[in-house]
Amino acid sequence: MVEVSCAISFVEWSRLAYVLACCSGQVIVIGATNRPDSVDPALRRPGRFDREFYFPLPNKEARKKIISINTQKWDPPLEDKFLNELAGVTKGYGGADLRVSPVNHSLRDYF
Numbered sequence: 001m002v003e004v005s006c007a008i009s010f011v012e013w014s015r016l017a018y019v020l021a022c023c024s025g026q027v028i029v030i031g032a033t034n035r036p037d038s039v040d041p042a043l044r045r046p047g048r049f050d051r052e053f054y055f056p057l058p059n060k061e062a063r064k065k066i067i068s069i070n071t072q073k074w075d076p077p078l079e080d081k082f083l084n085e086l087a088g089v090t091k092g093y094g095g096a097d098l099r100v101s102p103v104n105h106s107l108r109d110y111f
Contacts, residue, residue, distance in 0.1 A: 034094065057094055063087040066098045 020027055029049070033039060036054075044052070058066060064087035071078050078086075090098060 057092060058098075060084075060087045060091070063090050063093065063098060066095050070099055 020029075043049075064083050067086055067090075068078070068083055
């Protein structure tokens with residue numbers, strides 16, 4: 001089993017294609033992106049990969065939970081009303097964005 005897990009350039013992709021062509025047996029390729037629109041459509045053609053997983057951005061309730069987890073040690077704790085408002089204005093943010101977002105940094109400086 002060969003496992004490849006990294007962001008790769010065109011030259012590296014060419015090398016990977018060569019290695020995959022030389023391999024016999026099972027090959028597992030794992031990749032991740034937050035920009036699926038930038039992935040070459042040739043890579044996503046039927047028959048290239050057995051499975052493709054899609055994890056959508058968190059909804060408002062999930063964002064509220066992520067923010068509350070990341071701010072649980074703050075003193076004083078954030079009020080529920082403020083958490084709701086913050087979850088509402090961070091539409092389009094993923095979990096990593098909410099973890100290190102400027103919103104969190106400015107809130108930490110404010111409190």
